[in-house]
Amino acid sequence: MKNAFLKLPFVFSEKLLLEDLEVCTSHTFSPHYNTSNYIGEWKSIALRSLNGDPNQIYAHASGSEKFQNTPLLDACPYFKEIIDSFRCEKESIRLLNLSPNSKIKEHTDHNLGYEDGTFRIHIPIMTNVDVHFYINHEEVSMKEGECWYGNFNLPHKVENNGAEDRIHLIMDCIRNEWSDQLFSTIGYDFEFEKQPVEYDQNTTLRMIEELERMNTQASKEILLSLRSRS
Template structure:
């Protein structure tokens, strides 16, 4: 079975994470573009984006464009140190905030698993015991100071039933020899990578709708590929 999630062997300072979060809160977070995938209040701000702007929160894996650090990242010394500790190329890097009472509905992403040459990292900054994060129908409890990989090709959802914000630092990184060693040491199942993920027709249609919202060259190419598979 493919590895749905992994806790990686990093330990970060909650105090320093909160210090940099306080800097970010001086700027406006942008509502997530895919209104169909959530209810309530789900917002984001970019530390690294395609055009280097904080309000560009699109995160399409492995685009042809080079991602650039935003002005905000230059102000966040601890976030920069964490990012630099990952010895691989990075694409989108954002803060994602799920407000109390908000829900990210179950969905799947496209080409966003380690087997696709990319891996998405979650580093919790603020959370509470009533946040419920499911990946492939298993609940994953993520706490500040920890670092997690999730295979978001698999069904996933989040509910914040608590009274405080759930804010994660989320990084999209490109796989290399360094990350292979890291994942091997953390228990990743490399043998299962060659098993092709089969998406239902309904799931492919949902992916197409998500990609339409992005309306970029890469998203349009992905739509064409998915449409061929219907």
């Protein structure tokens, strides 16, 4: 599917990524809050969060909250350099660690496609050949130091069948003119994004489940629209 995932034209230093990761792994990572979506161990720590706390790992604001850098980010100069190189506003920024023999079940997120004005970037810091990441049922091979966009409105899942942790730096960014120019260079189809997205029945039902768990006014409004089509 067009625009499902795209590799960005950046390659970051594996050595410097690991140096900052070492700073972060001296702190406690919190188990991911969506316990129904994974098997094994999936945990996170925040570099930017709703209240500036590294252990506040929620990725979405429910209203007037503003995201803030956490003190941990100040101790990670290379992560900060990478983040600042994206010339757009950022919301949640986290490290997510999927432990060996763990799986993130197939699911869909909400408002995480470029067409929504918010986009998620993945930068692998640690991975292995036995990690399998699928977006819209297609495997995406992400290597250390690479930079990827994925449309996480689409079904996606991850399996870490290896013996090492799989750790990504994940940024939620706000679309702007700079990002539009960037995405145009990597083949993003701006005409395709204008077409209405048609979800199959299973995907629609999974989206409804996710939105029900969010239980916000915005999610309730979207639920009404989805249910009218299901």
